[in-house]
Amino acid sequence: MIEYDESVHGELQLDSDLGVKVIGVGGAGANVLDRMALEGSDVAELLALNTDVRALKNSVSSEKIQLGSTLLKGMGTGGDPALGKQAALEAVDGIREAVRGAGMVFVCVGLGGGTGSGAAPEVCRIAKEEGVFLVVFATLPFSFEGQRRMDQASDSLTAIGRYADAVITFDNDRMGELIVPKDGVTQAFAAADKIISQSIRATMNIVFRPGIIHIGMDDLLSAIKSKDSRCLFGYGVSKGDNRSHEAVEQAMKCPLLDRGKLLSEAKAVLVQVSGGDNMTLFEVQMVMEEVSKHVGSETQILFGTGTDKRLGSALSVTIISSVAGPGATMVKGREEPADEPAPVSLGMPQAEVVMPIAAASASVKLQEPKPEVLAEVPPVMEVPELPAGEDSELDDLEDMTGPIGEGLVDESVEEDETLVFEPLDDEEEEVPAYSPVFEAEEEDEVSDDRNPIARAVEDSQVADTGSIAPIQPLDLGLAPVSGDSSSEAGHVEAVTEASQKITLTRVVGSGNTGRIKTRSPGDGEGRGPVMPPTKPPVISGEGLEEDIPDDVRQQQELLQLEPVVSKGRFAKTDPTIVDGEDLDVPTFLRKNR
Amino acid sequence: MASSNIYVGLEIGTSKVCLVVGEVRSDGAIKILGVGQHPSAGVRKGEVVDSETVQTCLHDALSRAEERSEVEINTVFLAVTGSHIESLNNRGTIRVADEQMEITPEDLEEVKKIARDVPIPKENGYVHSIIQHYYVDGQEKVLNPLGMVGQKLEADYHIIHGTKTRIQNAIKCVREVPLEVEDIVFAPVAAAQVVLNREAKNEGALLLDIGGGTTDYICFVDGAVVASGCVAIGGDHITNDIALVLKIPLSRAEKLKVAHGSASLKNIAHGEIPIEGESGKTVEQELLNQIMNARATELLSVIAEPLRNQGILDKLGKGIFLTGGSSLMKGIGEVTSDIFGVPVQESGSASMSGPSALFENPQYATPVGLIRYAQLLDEQRPKKGKLSKLGQRFEKILGGKR
Numbered sequence: 001m002i003e004y005d006e007s008v009h010g011e012l013q014l015d016s017d018l019g020v021k022v023i024g025v026g027g028a029g030a031n032v033l034d035r036m037a038l039e040g041s042d043v044a045e046l047l048a049l050n051t052d053v054r055a056l057k058n059s060v061s062s063e064k065i066q067l068g069s070t071l072l073k074g075m076g077t078g079g080d081p082a083l084g085k086q087a088a089l090e091a092v093d094g095i096r097e098a099v100r101g102a103g104m105v106f107v108c109v110g111l112g113g114g115t116g117s118g119a120a121p122e123v124c125r126i127a128k129e130e131g132v133f134l135v136v137f138a139t140l141p142f143s144f145e146g147q148r149r150m151d152q153a154s155d156s157l158t159a160i161g162r163y164a165d166a167v168i169t170f171d172n173d174r175m176g177e178l179i180v181p182k183d184g185v186t187q188a189f190a191a192a193d194k195i196i197s198q199s200i201r202a203t204m205n206i207v208f209r210p211g212i213i214h215i216g217m218d219d220l221l222s223a224i225k226s227k228d229s230r231c232l233f234g235y236g237v238s239k240g241d242n243r244s245h246e247a248v249e250q251a252m253k254c255p256l257l258d259r260g261k262l263l264s265e266a267k268a269v270l271v272q273v274s275g276g277d278n279m280t281l282f283e284v285q286m287v288m289e290e291v292s293k294h295v296g297s298e299t300q301i302l303f304g305t306g307t308d309k310r311l312g313s314a315l316s317v318t319i320i321s322s323v324a325g326p327g328a329t330m331v332k333g334r335e336e337p338a339d340e341p342a343p344v345s346l347g348m349p350q351a352e353v354v355m356p357i358a359a360a361s362a363s364v365k366l367q368e369p370k371p372e373v374l375a376e377v378p379p380v381m382e383v384p385e386l387p388a389g390e391d392s393e394l395d396d397l398e399d400m401t402g403p404i405g406e407g408l409v410d411e412s413v414e415e416d417e418t419l420v421f422e423p424l425d426d427e428e429e430e431v432p433a434y435s436p437v438f439e440a441e442e443e444d445e446v447s448d449d450r451n452p453i454a455r456a457v458e459d460s461q462v463a464d465t466g467s468i469a470p471i472q473p474l475d476l477g478l479a480p481v482s483g484d485s486s487s488e489a490g491h492v493e494a495v496t497e498a499s500q501k502i503t504l505t506r507v508v509g510s511g512n513t514g515r516i517k518t519r520s521p522g523d524g525e526g527r528g529p530v531m532p533p534t535k536p537p538v539i540s541g542e543g544l545e546e547d548i549p550d551d552v553r554q555q556q557e558l559l560q561l562e563p564v565v566s567k568g569r570f571a572k573t574d575p576t577i578v579d580g581e582d583l584d585v586p587t588f589l590r591k592n593r
Numbered sequence: 594m595a596s597s598n599i600y601v602g603l604e605i606g607t608s609k610v611c612l613v614v615g616e617v618r619s620d621g622a623i624k625i626l627g628v629g630q631h632p633s634a635g636v637r638k639g640e641v642v643d644s645e646t647v648q649t650c651l652h653d654a655l656s657r658a659e660e661r662s663e664v665e666i667n668t669v670f671l672a673v674t675g676s677h678i679e680s681l682n683n684r685g686t687i688r689v690a691d692e693q694m695e696i697t698p699e700d701l702e703e704v705k706k707i708a709r710d711v712p713i714p715k716e717n718g719y720v721h722s723i724i725q726h727y728y729v730d731g732q733e734k735v736l737n738p739l740g741m742v743g744q745k746l747e748a749d750y751h752i753i754h755g756t757k758t759r760i761q762n763a764i765k766c767v768r769e770v771p772l773e774v775e776d777i778v779f780a781p782v783a784a785a786q787v788v789l790n791r792e793a794k795n796e797g798a799l800l801l802d803i804g805g806g807t808t809d810y811i812c813f814v815d816g817a818v819v820a821s822g823c824v825a826i827g828g829d830h831i832t833n834d835i836a837l838v839l840k841i842p843l844s845r846a847e848k849l850k851v852a853h854g855s856a857s858l859k860n861i862a863h864g865e866i867p868i869e870g871e872s873g874k875t876v877e878q879e880l881l882n883q884i885m886n887a888r889a890t891e892l893l894s895v896i897a898e899p900l901r902n903q904g905i906l907d908k909l910g911k912g913i914f915l916t917g918g919s920s921l922m923k924g925i926g927e928v929t930s931d932i933f934g935v936p937v938q939e940s941g942s943a944s945m946s947g948p949s950a951l952f953e954n955p956q957y958a959t960p961v962g963l964i965r966y967a968q969l970l971d972e973q974r975p976k977k978g979k980l981s982k983l984g985q986r987f988e989k990i991l992g993g994k995r
Contacts, residue, residue, distance in 0.1 A: 241690045245707055282745065286686055293683070294712065568833040569843060573637045576676060576825045578895050583826055586834035587887035 020044040020204055021102040023127075025120045026084075027052070028110020028139055030059045035193040036200065037061065044106075044204060047098050049123065051087045051115045052076040065094045067119055077114025081152050084118020095126050104133045104207070106200050107164075111153035112141030121159035128163040133217065135203065136164040137196050142172045166221065168233075170196060195254070198235045202318040206272045211306025215272055219302040223270035223320050232266060237316040243275075244283040247317040248290040263291075266321040268300040274308045275315035287317055598971060599626070601658070602963025603651075603669040603772070604780065605763065607636045607806025607829060608918060610650045612669070613957065614662035615964035617971065623964055628957070629658025638825040639674040639780075639807035640759060644766045651770055668773040670963040673763055674780040674807050676825035678720065678755035683711045686747045696729065696738045700746055708750040718757040720779050725749040725817035734815070751818040753779050776970070780804075781811035781821055783962030786969065788914050789813060796910030798938075801896070801929065802958065803919035805829050810896055814908045820900060826892045828919035831885050838884050839876055841868055850922070855882050856889040857924025882924075889925060893932040900933075912936040916958040 022044045024033035033046045037060045048061035053074035056064050066074070068087025077083040088095070099105055105127045109120040120138070127134050138157060141149045161167055172192065206215050236250025263269060273279075273287050284305050295301065308316075567575075570584035577583070581590065602613045611630040615623045631654040635643030659666055685708025689700055709722050727735040729743035738746060764774045785800050794813040802809040804827045811821040828850075835854070836846035845868055853866050861882055865875035900906050912935050915926060926937040 242687060242703065245687065249710065280688075282688060286688070289686060566837055568837045569829065570637075570833060573642070574676070574825075576638070578824075583891065583895070584830070584833075586830075586837050586884065587891045588834055588838050588884040591887055 019102045020104050020106070021047055021099060021132075022106045022108065022200060023047045023049060023099070023123060024059075024061065025049045025107060025109040025123055026113055026116030027055055028113075028116060029108045029120075030055060030061070031110075031189065032108040032137070032193050032196045032200075033061045034059060035190070036197040039194075039197060039201075044200075045102075049088075049091070049095070049115075049119060051084065051119075063098060065091055065098065067091045067115065077118060079114045079149075079152075081114055081118035081156065084114040084116070085122055086118075087115070088119035088122035092122070092126060095123055096130060099127045099130050099132055102130075102132050104135070104204075106135050106137060106203070107160075108137045108196060108200065109160075110139045110141075111156050112145060112149035113152075117152045117156035121156055121163070124160050124163035134164045134166075136160050136167045137170070137200060138167060139170045139172055139192065139196070168199065195233070199233050202233070202235055202272070202320070205274070205308075206270070206304060206318060206320075211272075211274070211304050213303060213305045215270065215302060215304030219270060219304070220320070222300075223268045223302055223322070232263065232269075232319070232321040234319040235316070237311070237314050239312075239314045243313075243315045244286045244317075245290065247315050248287050251317045251319050252294065263294040263299075263319070263321060264296050266295065266299055268302060269295050269319060269321040270302040271304070272318040272320075273303075273305045273315070274311060274318075276309060276311045276313055277307055278313065279305075279307060279315055283315060287315075291317075291319065598968075599664055600964045600967035601664075601666050601669045602672070602783070602960035602967070603767065604672040604960045604963070605636060605641065605647060605651070605766075606633060606804055606918075606959075607639055607827060608804070609633050609956070610647070610654045611957065611960045612654050612658040612666070613960035613964060614658055614664050614666065615961065617964065617968045621968070623961075623968065625961070625964075626664060627658050627660070627662025628960075629654040629656065629661065631657070637806060638676060638827075639804065639809075639823065640677075641763050641766050644762070644769070647766055648770055651767070651772075655770065655772070666772065668775045669767065670783075670967050671763065671767055671774045671777050672780040672783050672959050672963055673720065673755070673760055673777050674804075674809050674823050675755065675759060676807070676823055677717075677759050678753060678779060678823050679717075680751060680753045680821045681711060681713075682725070682749060682751050682819065683708050684747055684749050685709070686745065689744050689746055694742050695740050696743055696746055698739065701739065701748075704746050704748040705750065708748050709752060711752060713752075713754045714756075716756050716758065717754045718760065719752060719754050720760070720777065721751075721753040721782060723751045723753070723782075723818045725751055725819070726815075749817075751821070753782070753821055755779075775967070778963055778966050779809075779821065779823075780959045781809040781823075782818075783960075783966050784809070784916055784958040785811050785813070785962065786965035787958050787962040788916050789911075791816070793911040793914070793938075797908045798911040799900070799905075799909055799913045799933070799935070801893075801913060801915050801920070802917040803827060803892075803915065803922075803925070804917040805919070808892055808896065808917070808919075812900060812905055812909075814905060819905055820903065822896075824892065824895050826888075826895075827917075828922070830892075831888050831919070831922075834884050834888050835881065838880075839868070841874075845870055849876070849881065850885065853878065853881060854885050855923035856885045856928045858882055858886050859924075859927065885922070886924075886928065889922075889928050890932060893929055897933050906933060906935055909933075909935050912938045914938050918956045921956075 022033060022036060024030045024046070027050065030048045030050055033048055036044075037046060045063060046061040047063040047065065048056060048059040049065050049067055050056040050059070051067045051072050051074075053066055053069075055076075056066055068077075068083070068090050071087055071090055072083065077087065107120060107123055107127070109116045111117050111120070120136070124134060124136060138153075138160065140153050140157075143150070157167070157169065170192070203220065207217050207220060234251035234254035236247040236253070238244075238246035238250060240246070269291070271288065271291050273284050275283065288301075288303065292301065567582070567584040568586075573584070575582050575584055598617045600615055600617060602615070604611050609630050610633045611628065613628050614626040616626055617623055631650045633647065633650045635641060635646030635650070641647050655666060685704045685706070687700060687704045687707060689696060704727075705722060705724070709719060713719075726733070726749050727738045728745075728747040728749075729735050729738050729741050730745050732743075735741065760777060764777065767774050781800055781802050784802050785794075788800055789798050795816045797814045799812045800810060806827045806829050807823050807825050808827050809821075809823045812819050831854075832843055832847045832850055835841070835850055836843045839846065839849075841849075848869055849866070855861075861879050864878055866878055866881065868874045868876055897906070913929055913933055915929060915937060919925070930937045
C-alpha cells in the first residue's frame with residue numbers, strides 16, 4: 001500500500017493579507033451565507049449586506065451591514081435596482097472598510113430583485129477599487145419571474161462583469177432541474193443554495209489550501225475563462241472502501257455537469273482531489289481515470305491534490321470547468337478590453353450590446369471614407385429605435401447591419417479574428433460585382449485595422465452565436481436596407497450574402513446543402529443551434545429576384561431539387577443518416593447524380 | 594434442476610416473424626422441437642411500427658410453432674434490433690478491500706457496476722453488459738479472477754444499450770399476444786451463439802447478419818466481444834432501390850433481385866432480363882447488378898470503416914461469417930471480402946440435432962441463437978441469485994407442460 005506521509009499540508013495556511021471574505025448581497029445572497037455558516041464555514045469571514053433590516057437580523061453571518069439605512073429606513077427596495085444602488089452608495093464606507101485587506105472576496109447575489117441587482121455592482125466596484133481578487137456567484141431569476149426581472153438581472157450582470165475577475169452564474173431555471181418536481185420549495189431553494197455554497201467552498205479550498213500538487217488562481221482562471229460559458233461544477237465526497245469511485249460519481253451527478261456529458265465539450269477541466277491522511281495514490285489515480293473517461297482527448301486537465309485532515313476518512317472530488325453555450329454564464333472580466341459588454345446568456349435581450357455595435361459601425365465609417373459605405377450606415381444607426389425582438393435583438397442586428405454587419409456576421413460564423421473587416425474591404429473596392437469574400441491575402445492586410453471597440457464587438461458576436469436560439473424573420477432586417485436607394489446593387493448582393501450567412505450559421509452541422517461545405521470550412525464542429533434555412537421568403541418577398549447573382553440563383557434551384565429524390569417504401573420511416581447522407585435514398589441514384 | 598429445459602426464441606424481423614422451440618438436453622445439445630414462422634408486416638428497419646399487424650403475424654407463427662412442437666408456449670426470449678442500439682467498451686476499476694485477500698463475487702458485481710457506469714443518453718437503457726477481460730493488479734486477461742489475490746481489480750466490459758421506449762414497445766407488442774418475455778437479446782449476440790464456435794471467437798471473427806430491414810454485426814477478438822451494432826439497411830433497401838431506379842413495383846423488384854440479381858460486378862452475363870408481368874419491359878443485367886452493388890458496397894463500408902479505424906479488422910483470424918436472409922444474395926460474399934479485406938467463411942451449422950437442415954439456412958441463425966443464449970444463461974444461473982429466481986419461475990412455467 002502506498003500512502004502519503006502524514007504531512008503538514010493539512011492545515012489551511014492563510015497569510016494575514018490573504019483573508020477571504022464572502023459577501024452576500026440581498027436576500028438570496030444571505031441565504032447562501034446562512035447555508036455556508038450552517039455547514040461550518042472555513043476561515044472565511046461572512047458579511048451580509050441587505051436593505052431589509054429584518055432579513056438582516058435573521059442572518060447568522062458574523063458581520064452585517066445595513067444598506068440605505070436613511071434612504072429606506074430598514075425596508076426593502078421593493079424590487080427597484082435604482083434604490084438598491086442608492087442604498088449601497090450610502091453604505092459605501094462600511095463596505096470599503098469591510099473588504100479592505102481581504103485577499104479574495106466572493107460575492108454571492110441573487111440577481112433580479114432590487115437589492116441584489118442594484119447593490120451588487122456597487123459592492124463589486126468598491127471591492128475592485130480595494131484591489132482584491134473578486135469572484136462573483138450570481139443566480140439568475142426563474143423565467144416565470146418575468147421579463148422585467150430578467151432584464152434587471154442581465155443589466156446588473158453586465159455591470160458586475162466589468163469589475164469581477166470571474167463571474168459564475170447559476171440559472172435558477174436550471175437549478176430547478178436538480179430537484180424532483182414534487183420536492184418542497186424549501187428543499188429546492190436549499191439545494192440551490194447548497195450548490196452555490198459548495199462552489200464557493202471548493203473554489204476557496206482549491207486556491208488556498210496548499211496541496212501536494214497545488215492548484216493556483218491561474219489554474220482556476222484557465223479552467224473557467226471562456227466567454228459566455230456555462231459553468232460546470234461538480235462536487236462529491238464519500239467514505240468507505242470504494243470512496244474514490246463514489247465521490248467521482250457524486251460529482252458527476254451534480255446537475256451542472258449533467259452526468260459528465262457536458263465535460264466532453266470543455267476545453268479545460270480542473271480536478272481537485274482531496275482526502276484525509278489515508279488517501280492513497282491509487283485512489284487519486286482512479287479518480288483521474290474516471291474523470292478522463294468523460295473528457296475529450298484535447299481537453300486540458302488541471303489536476304491538483306492535497307490532504308485535508310478535516311476530511312477524516314472521506315475523500316472529496318471537485319470538478320470545475322466551463323463550456324460555451326446557453327445557460328448559466330461565467331465571464332472573466334478583467335482580461336477583456338475595458339467596457340466589454342457582458343456575456344449574453346439565456347437568450348435574454350441585452351440592450352448593452354446594441355451600443356457597441358453602433359459604435360463599431362461609427363468607427364468603421366471613419367476607416368472607410370467611401371460614400372457607399374457611408375450610405376449604408378443609417379440603417380445600422382436605426383437599430384436602437386426598432387422594437388425589441390421577442391428573443392434577441394442581436395438577431396435583428398445582424399440582419400439589419402447589412403453590408404457593414406456582414407463583417408460581424410462573418411465573424412460570428414467563422415470565429416476567426418483576422419476576417420473581421422475583410423468583407424468591408426471588399427465592399428470598398430468592388431461594390432457592383434459580386435466577389436468571393438474569403439481571400440487569404442486580404443485577410444492579412446486588414447487584420448491590423450481592428451480597434452479595441454471592434455474587437456469587443458466581435459467578441460460579443462462570437463459569444464452570442466452560442467446563445468441565440470431562434471432564428472428571426474429576416475424581412476425585419478431587410479426593410480431599412482432596401483429603403484436606402486443610394487447603392488442598390490451593392491445592397492442587394494450584400495443582403496443576400498448576409499442573409500445566407502445567417503442561414504448558414506444555423507444550418508451548420510445538418511449538412512444538407514453543398515454550400516455549407518464550400519463556404520464555411522471553419523464550421524465543422526457545428527456550434528450553436530441547428531435551424532432550418534429560412535431565406536427564400538426574404539429574397540422573393542422583397543422583389544429582388546433580378547438582382548440575385550447567378551451563383552445564388554443556382555443555389556436556390558439546387559435546394560429545390562432535394563425533396564424530389566424518392567425514398568420509396570422508406571419515405572415515412574426514420575431516416576438513416578450517415579455522414580449527412582440519407583441512406584434510404586437508393587445508393588445508385590445518389591452516386592450517379 | 595430438470596434434466597432438460599425448453600426454450601423459445603422469438604425474432605420479429607422485418608421480413609418474417611419466427612419462433613423456434615428448442616429443448617436443451619442435459620448434455621448441452623439442443624434439439625429443435627418445432628418452428629413457426631410467418632411473413633411479417635408492420636415492421637420497418639427491425640422495429641415494430643404497427644403493433645396490431647405484428648400481433649396478427651405473431652399469432653399465426655405462434656400457433657404453428659405450438660402445433661409442430663406440441664409445446665404450449667408462454668414465455669419467449671425476444672431478439673431486438675434497430676438503429677437505436679449502440680455499443681461501447683468501458684473499463685471499471687475497484688480496489689479490493691485491504692482486510693480481504695481474495696476477490697469475491699461481490700467484487701465482481703461491484704466492478705461490473707462501475708464498468709457500466711458510463712454516460713449513455715438519458716433515454717437509453719442497457720441491453721447487455723458483456724465481460725471482455727479481467728485484470729488483477731495489471732495482470733492481463735484473467736478469465737476468472739474469483740479467489741485470486743489482488744488489490745486492484747479491473748474489468749473491461751462491452752456495453753450494448755438502446756432507447757428504452759423503443760425496446761419496451763417491442764416487449765409490449767409481444768406481451769399483448771399474450772406471451773411473457775423472459776429476456777431480451779440483441780439479435781447478433783444471439784446469432785453469434787450459433788454461427789460462431791469457440792474457436793472462431795478466440796481467433797477473431799466478425800458476424801454480419803444482413804437481414805431484411807437491418808444489418809447487425811458483432812465482432813469477437815480473443816473470445817470477447819469487441820464491437821457490435823446495427824445499421825438500419827438491409828435487403829429491403831436493395832429491393833427498394835431496384836424498384837425506384839427501374840420504376841417497377843416492389844414485388845417485381847423483389848423477384849428480380851432473388852432470381853437474377855447479384856451484388857457483384859464481376860463476370861456479368863450481359864443480356865436483358867425480362868421483367869415479369871410488365872410486357873416487353875426488360876432490364877440489363879449490368880444495370881441490375883450496379884444498383885445492388887452500389888447499395889451493398891455502401892452498406893458494408895458503413896460497417897467496415899469504424900472497425901478498420903479501431904484496428905479490429907486486422908485481428909480477424911477466422912474472417913467474416915455472413916448470415917441473415919440477405920446473405921443468400923449472389924455475390925455478397927465477394928463484395929464483403931473486397932471491402933473488409935478479410936476472407937469470408939461459409940457459415941456452417943453448430944452441433945445440433947433435430948430437423949437440422951432448416952438451421953443451415955442462415956435465416957434462422959438468430960432465433961436458434963436465442964435458445965443457445967438461454968442455455969448459456971441457464972449454465973451461469975447457479976452463480977447469480979437474481980437469475981436463479983427467474984429460473985425457478987421459468988421452470989415452474991415450463992416444467993409441467995411437457
